Structures are given as structure tokens and as C-alpha cells.
Amino acid sequence: xxxxxxxxxxxxxxxxxxxxxxxxxxxxxxxxxxxxxxxxxxxxxxxxxxxxxxxxxxxxxxxxxxxxxxxxxxxxxxxxxxxxxxxxxxxxxxxxxxxxxxxxxxxxxxxxxxxxxxxxxxxxxxxxxxxxxxxxxxxxxxxxxxxxxxxxxxxxxxxxxxxxxxxxxxxxxxxxxxxxxxxxxxxxxxxxxxxxxxxxxxxxxxxxxxxxxxxxxxxxxxxxxxxxxxxxxxxxxxxxxxxxxxxxxxxxxxxxxxxxxxxxxxxxxxxxxxxxxxxxxxxxxxxxxxxxxxxxxxxxxxxxxxxxxxxxxxxxxxxxxxxxxxxxxxxxxxxxxxxxxxxxxxxxxxxxxxxxxxxxxxxxxxxxxxxxxxxxxxxxxxxxxxxxxxxxxxxxxxxxxxxxxxxxxxxxxxxxxxxxxxxxxxxxxxxxxxxxxxxxxxxxxxxxxxxxxxxxxxxxxxxxxxxxxxxxxxxxxxxxxxxxxxx
Amino acid sequence: xxxxxxxxxxxxxxxxxxxxxxxxxxxxxxxxxxxxxxxxxxxxxxxxxxxxxxxxxxxxxxxxxxxxxxxxxxxxxxxxxxxxxxxxxxxxxxxxxxxxxxxxxxxxxxxxxxxxxxxxxxxxxxxxxxxxxxxxxxxxxxxxxxxxxxxxxxxxxxxxxxxxxxxxxxxxxxxxxxxxxxxxxxxxxxxxxxxxxxxxxxxxxxxxxxxxxxxxxxxxxxxxxxxxxxxxxxxxxxxxxxxxxxxxxxxxxxxxxxxxxxxxxxxxxxxxxxxxxxxxxxxxxxxxxxxxx
Numbered sequence: 001x002x003x004x005x006x007x008x009x010x011x012x013x014x015x016x017x018x019x020x021x022x023x024x025x026x027x028x029x030x031x032x033x034x035x036x037x038x039x040x041x042x043x044x045x046x047x048x049x050x051x052x053x054x055x056x057x058x059x060x061x062x063x064x065x066x067x068x069x070x071x072x073x074x075x076x077x078x079x080x081x082x083x084x085x086x087x088x089x090x091x092x093x094x095x096x097x098x099x100x101x102x103x104x105x106x107x108x109x110x111x112x113x114x115x116x117x118x119x120x121x122x123x124x125x126x127x128x129x130x131x132x133x134x135x136x137x138x139x140x141x142x143x144x145x146x147x148x149x150x151x152x153x154x155x156x157x158x159x160x161x162x163x164x165x166x167x168x169x170x171x172x173x174x175x176x177x178x179x180x181x182x183x184x185x186x187x188x189x190x191x192x193x194x195x196x197x198x199x200x201x202x203x204x205x206x207x208x209x210x211x212x213x214x215x216x217x218x219x220x221x222x223x224x225x226x227x228x229x230x231x232x233x234x235x236x237x238x239x240x241x242x243x244x245x246x247x248x249x250x251x252x253x254x255x256x257x258x259x260x261x262x263x264x265x266x267x268x269x270x271x272x273x274x275x276x277x278x279x280x281x282x283x284x285x286x287x288x289x290x291x292x293x294x295x296x297x298x299x300x301x302x303x304x305x306x307x308x309x310x311x312x313x314x315x316x317x318x319x320x321x322x323x324x325x326x327x328x329x330x331x332x333x334x335x336x337x338x339x340x341x342x343x344x345x346x347x348x349x350x351x352x353x354x355x356x357x358x359x360x361x362x363x364x365x366x367x368x369x370x371x372x373x374x375x376x377x378x379x380x381x382x383x384x385x386x387x388x389x390x391x392x393x394x395x396x397x398x399x400x401x402x403x404x405x406x407x408x409x410x411x412x413x414x415x416x417x418x419x420x421x422x423x424x425x426x427x428x429x430x431x432x433x434x435x436x437x438x439x440x441x442x443x444x445x446x447x448x449x450x451x452x453x454x455x456x457x458x459x460x461x462x463x464x465x466x467x468x469x470x471x472x473x474x475x476x477x478x479x480x481x482x483x484x485x486x487x
Numbered sequence: 488x489x490x491x492x493x494x495x496x497x498x499x500x501x502x503x504x505x506x507x508x509x510x511x512x513x514x515x516x517x518x519x520x521x522x523x524x525x526x527x528x529x530x531x532x533x534x535x536x537x538x539x540x541x542x543x544x545x546x547x548x549x550x551x552x553x554x555x556x557x558x559x560x561x562x563x564x565x566x567x568x569x570x571x572x573x574x575x576x577x578x579x580x581x582x583x584x585x586x587x588x589x590x591x592x593x594x595x596x597x598x599x600x601x602x603x604x605x606x607x608x609x610x611x612x613x614x615x616x617x618x619x620x621x622x623x624x625x626x627x628x629x630x631x632x633x634x635x636x637x638x639x640x641x642x643x644x645x646x647x648x649x650x651x652x653x654x655x656x657x658x659x660x661x662x663x664x665x666x667x668x669x670x671x672x673x674x675x676x677x678x679x680x681x682x683x684x685x686x687x688x689x690x691x692x693x694x695x696x697x698x699x700x701x702x703x704x705x706x707x708x709x710x711x712x713x714x715x716x717x718x719x720x721x722x723x724x725x726x727x728x729x730x731x732x733x734x735x736x737x738x739x740x741x742x743x744x745x746x747x748x749x750x751x752x753x754x755x756x757x758x759x760x761x762x763x764x765x766x767x768x769x770x771x772x773x774x775x776x777x778x779x780x
Contacts, residue, residue, distance in 0.1 A: 073733040
């Protein structure tokens with residue numbers, strides 16, 4: 001009798017525990033286990049909001065969750081979101097952020113690993129492009145985010161310009177080497193000079209030499225364009241003691257070249273954000289552009305592009321050092337998604353983060369030209385659907401993959417956003433010829449010192465030390481002699 | 488004789504030259520005005536037509552100035568996908584309430600200053616000094632205060648803030664009108680049995696209506712176009728139209744050119760409409776208030 005009572009109690013306890021566990025973690029197999037729940041996401045542009053709509057139907061069908069997305073304009077995004085977080089609250093559950101700002105955001109994010117274990121989540125970590133996995137996702141060693149947009153730069157060229165026999169002949173006569181997609185910055189500048197101001201496509205139009213985005217906005221366009229030359233010439237952001245290296249010979253040479261070649265770019269280039277030069281490229285008005293990988297999807301869109309099937313894709317140029325070309329394309333800067341530490345719906349938000357990161361769901365996002373989101377999974381690059389999405393899509397995806405080993409991250413330390421803004425502003429001052437390149441970069445270095453002092457030199461130094469070691473592991477170190485010998 | 492014949496010819500020649508010069512002056516004036524119109528209205532015209540174009544016409548060459556098949560698809564998308572209706576309503580509610588609140592609070596304040604020299608002669612000028620503080624300097628303390636009071640992401644927070652921010656200018660303008668208003672008329676109304684409040688509402692207000700229209704107009708336009716406080720203090724439910732416009736037009740001009748243009752058109756139209764309705768008061772009101780203040 002007593003034993004029977006014990007058995008009954010044990011069974012009741014067991015059933016109770018199962019019921020309790022079941023109520024805490026809804027069975028994934030169940031249809032719409034989170035039916036009726038809505039999470040709030042925050043993103044920095046309408047096109048990012050649009051990208052989430054591409055998966056919302058499947059998300060609802062699978063989990064029963066809806067996403068309500070708030071858009072905060074990009075220029076105010078970091079300030080506004082950090083203001084909310086630093087007040088110890090957050091109206092958002094799912095947070096988009098720029099990975100270069102991880103040191104400022106990271107402490108407000110919920111670590112993912114405990115939830116991976118608890119909810120048996122699968123983020124497909126092995127499928128993430130290694131460089132993104134290494135530099136974009138962790139804060140103080142803990143995994144806190146997933147990539148959402150694999151922003152990097154690759155080079156695009158209009159084959160019509162490069163393959164016309166006339167053009168080849170003229171170029172060879174003028175520069176004494178063959179016309180081809182440039183491999184070094186010197187070749188890029190020669191090519192831009194050569195093509196500027198005439199109808200290189202055989203027409204009588206006055207076309208431009210190359211494209212760029214030099215607007216000094218929060219996204220730091222001119223800074224991205226400068227730093228790809230700067231690193232190729234052996235530059236780095238700081239030395240080990242946080243002394244800025246941006247005004248060294250590498251920085252000055254990079255900026256000097258940009259200033260000197262300004263006449264070969266379209267008028268208004270100083271106001272260009274990302275899309276203007278892309279439009280010039282797809283309309284056949286510039287022969288050369290290095291830009292975000294999303295450009296390739298516009299190149300392949302026959303509704304707007306006149307160079308479908310006529311575009312080349314490759315690595316951003318570099319510098320020839322001792323007979324070897326060193327490429328230093330940029331991570332520019334990408335987007336990540338994380339779960340707010342202050343969210344009251346962490347579990348369901350974790351499930352949403354897992355869902356939107358799934359290979360098939362994220363593929364929908366990165367394939368759609370209107371999202372401007374770029375591939376970040378190896379499976380995106382190998383996807384048979386993506387590789388046939390437009391003529392030469394396979395070559396475009398191969399060029400992206402070929403670029404990954406050479407990428408240079410932003411200075412991922414606290415106040416990364418401030419450092420970038422200050423530098424971007426000064427670069428544009430030089431491009432506008434209000435300051436000499438050296439003077440502009442000296443000013444930026446002074447501003448960087450102020451930011452470092454304000455944030456605490458020792459703290460910054462410690463964080464930069466870690467990043468410098470990471471960059472060293474990627475083969476990126478300050479090389480003071482490269483600026484002089486780079487060809 | 489010769490002189491007598493010569494004189495009408497000279498006169499006729501001079502008249503002709505005068506007519507030519509006048510015609511030329513008119514021509515140049517109109518050419519200048521036309522150039523100014525093209526300069527100022529050209530971009531707006533382009534935005535309006537872009538908001539009605541199909542996607543394939545955005546980058547067409549030669550440019551499509553007037554879309555062959557105008558469509559409201561971008562407005563529909565703006566209202567459905569980008570919550571445009573909600574933001575538009577928010578802007579309308581916040582701007583209208585702020586405008587009304589500014590009027591209601593400023594009128595008695597200005598009246599006290601104008602009639603009883605409340606706060607000495609310098610109070611209205613001092614109030615104006617408050618307007619000179621850059622908003623960016625106040626934004627963090629205001630955010631913290633609103634957060635503590637639970638006023639972020641609420642109509643009340645923004646309306647209260649805009650009212651406070653706008654009051655100095657409104658008071659300064661209204662003091663000018665009230666000082667100019669003959670006190671004898673007001674006293675006559677009170678002799679006839681009106682209380683001071685009734686005299687203010689039924690006698691003074693109708694006469695200084697142009698001034699109040701100016702205040703209303705400025706308050707509406709200022710709050711409609713305000714961005715900094717709106718971006719910091721609003722949330723998903725209370726975002727305003729200007730925040731929506733900016734979310735389309737910064738951070739990499741995105742692919743939604745049609746919706747971006749539609750948002751700009753909708754962002755500009757209400758302020759434009761209010762200004763248009765009140766414009767006849769505007770010049771009169773500004774002239775009166777500005778010179779007598």
C-alpha cells in the first residue's frame with residue numbers, strides 16, 4: 001500500500017515536471033508553438049525592414065511569431081539605440097547592429113550559447129564564412145550575435161570598356177602595359193584617368209573614369225574607400241600604444257592618390273552614398289567600381305542594368321610589394337543580429353534569430369536585390385539557385401569567396417563609430433581640397449587621440465591589443481616601409 | 488519748323504526705346520523668376536513624378552519627366568509595408584496638439600506680459616533666449632527625464648516638449664500684437680460687463696487672429712518638421728513622418744526610390760497646405776508682430 005502510494009506520488013511528480021518543462025520550452029515539432037507572440041526588432045533602414053518581410057510568412061507558419069520592426073535612420077541609429085541600452089532598458093527584442101560597434105553593444109546582448117543548449121538551437125556555425133565567424137560575432141569571448149549582412153567590397157568592371165580593340169591599343173600606347181582589370185591601385189588610377197571624359201563604349205557620350213562613394217556620413221563611405229589603399233600600403237589603425245598610424249606615409253599616400261584622381265570620378269562623388277555609383281555602373285556610365293557585394297545583384301538585373309553578362313567581378317586592387325600583390329579589401333562593415341539582454345521575450349526571440357539565420361531563410365534575404373544584404377554563409381555562395389540567379393552569378397559569387405581570405409576588419413574597439421566619423425570627415429576635407437592630405441590626417445589623428453583619452457587610454461589599449469593580435473593572425477600588420485616601395 | 492518736326496520723332500524714338508527697355512526688363516525679370524522657380528520647384532517636381540513612376544523609369548535615359556502611366560503603388564506600399572499611415576497620423580496628431588497647446592499657454596502668458604508688464608520688460612526677451620539653446624545640448628537630459636516619467640514613446644511626452652520648446656517664440660510674437668492692441672477697446676468691453684477673460688476671448692482674440700495664425704502656422708510647421716526630439720523620444724507606435732522620410736533617405740540611399748519619394752511628398756504636403764491656408768495672415772501677422780514687438 002505504502003509502495004503504491006510512493007509510486008503514485010513519483011508518477012505525479014514526473015508528469016508535473018514534464019508538463020512544467022513542456023510549458024517552458026514549447027515543442028518545436030508542434031505547429032506554431034509561439035502562436036500569438038510578437039517580437040520587436042530594430043533596424044537601420046527600410047530595406048532591412050523589407051528583408052525581414054521575406055521570411056515573415058514562413059516564420060509565422062513555423063513558429064506562429066510575428067515581427068514588428070522599427071526603423072531608426074542610419075545616421076541616428078548608434079546614438080539612439082545605445083542611449084536606450086545605456087539607460088538599462090530596451091523596447092526591442094531583436095537588435096540589428098554594425099559588428100564594428102560590438103564593443104559598445106556587446107554587453108547589452110544576451111549570450112547565445114546557453115540558449116543553444118537549452119532550446120537545442122542550431123545556428124549552423126560551421127557554415128558561416130570563417131572571417132565573419134572570427135571577427136563579427138563575439139563579445140568578451142562569448143557568442144552574442146549572428147551575421148545578417150556580409151558586407152565586403154569586391155571590384156566590378158564593364159567588359160565592353162576593357163575588351164574593345166581600340167581601347168586596348170590606345171591604352172597600351174599611353175601607359176605601356178596591357179589594358180586589363182586593375183590589380184594594383186596604380187593600375188586603377190591609370191585606368192580611371194584613361195577612361196575619363198570620352199565614349200569608351202564606342203558612343204559619343206562623355207563617360208566617367210571610375211566610381212566611388214565619398215560622402216562623409218555616419219557610415220563613413222570615404223573612410224572605406226581610403227582604408228583599402230591605406231592597408232595595402234602597409235598601414236594599420238594604431239600601434240600597440242594606441243598611437244594613431246593613420247597619418248603615416250601609408251595614409252598620406254592613399255589619400256594623396258584619392259585627391260589626385262578626383263577629376264576622373266563623376267561630379268557629385270563627394271555626396272555619393274552606396275547606390276549612386278552602382279547606378280552609374282549598371283547604366284554603363286563608369287567602367288570600374290569597387291563596392292559592396294550587393295552591387296552584383298543590380299548588375300545582373302535586366303530591368304535596370306545594361307551590363308548583364310558583360311560585367312567582370314574580382315578582387316579589389318592592392319599594392320605590389322617586392323613583386324607580390326597585396327590585397328586588403330574591407331569588411332564594410334556588415335550587419336549582425338542579436339537578442340537584447342533586456343528583452344522579456346528572450347526565448348521566442350532566440351527561436352526567431354535561429355529561424356532567420358537558417359541557410360534557406362537567410363538565402364532568401366541575401367539573394368533579393370532590394371534588400372542589399374550580402375551573403376555570409378558558405379552555403380549562400382554555393383547555392384545552385386543563387387549561382388544561376390542571373391548571367392555570371394557564379395563568377396560573382398566566386399569573386400566574393402576569393403576575397404574572404406584578404407579582408408580587413410574595422411577597428412573593433414569601443415567608440416569605433418566615433419573614430420570612423422572623425423576620420424571620414426577629415427578625408428572628405430582633403431578630397432574637397434580644404435586641407436592637404438597630411439593636414440587632414442594629422443587632424444584626424446589628433447581627434448582619435450581625444451576619443452582614446454575620453455574612453456580611457458588603458459581600456460582602449462587593452463581592447464585594441466586583442467584586435468591587433470587577431471589582425472596579425474590574419475596577416476595584417478603595420479609595415480612602415482611599404483608606402484615607399486609599393487607599386 | 489525742322490525742330491518742330493524733329494521733336495515728335497525724338498519723343499517717339501524715346502517712347503519706343505522706353506518700351507523696349509521696359510519690355511526687356513520685364514523679360515529679364517520673368518526669366519529670372521522662371522529660373523528661380525525651376526531651381527526651387529524642380530527638385531520637388533522630380534520627387535512628385537518619381538513617386539508616381541514605375542520602377543523601370545527611375546533611371547531611364549533620357550529621363551522620364553512625366554510618367555506615362557502614373558500610379559499610386561508607391562503610396563500604397565508606403566502605407567502598407569512601411570506603416571506610413573501610422574506615422575502620418577502620429578505627425579498630424581502631435582503637430583496639431585502641440586500647436587493648440589502652444590496657443591493656449593502662450594496667449595495668457597503674452598497677455599500678462601503685455602498688460603501688466605509681468606516679469607518686467609525683459610521677460611519676453613528672456614524667454615526668447617531659451618530658444619537659443621541648441622536642442623542637441625538638451626537632448627540627453629530631456630531623454631533621461633522623459634524616461635523616468637514614462638513619457639518616451641508617448642504622444643504626451645512629445646506634445647509637452649514641443650509646447651515648452653515653442654512657447655518662447657509664440658509669447659514673443661503675441662506680446663507684440665497685444666501691445667499694439669488698443670487697450671481702450673478692451674476696457675470698453677469690460678465697462679459693458681465683460682470679465683477680463685471674456686474680453687480677451689471675445690474681443691481681443693478675434694482682432695489679433697492674424698498674429699495667432701502666425702503662431703499656429705510656425706508651431707505646426709516646426710513640430711511637423713522636427714527630427715531630433717522625434718527620433719530620440721519616439722518608439723514604434725509614435726514615430727513621426729520626418730523619421731520615416733529619413734529612414735528612407737539616409738544610410739545608403741536604398742532601392743525604394745518610389746516609396747522614398749512618396750514619403751517626402753507626404754512629409755511636405757501638410758506643412759505646405761497649412762502654410763498655403765494661412766499665408767494671407769502670415770505676412771500681415773509677421774509685419775504687425777515683428778515691428779511692434
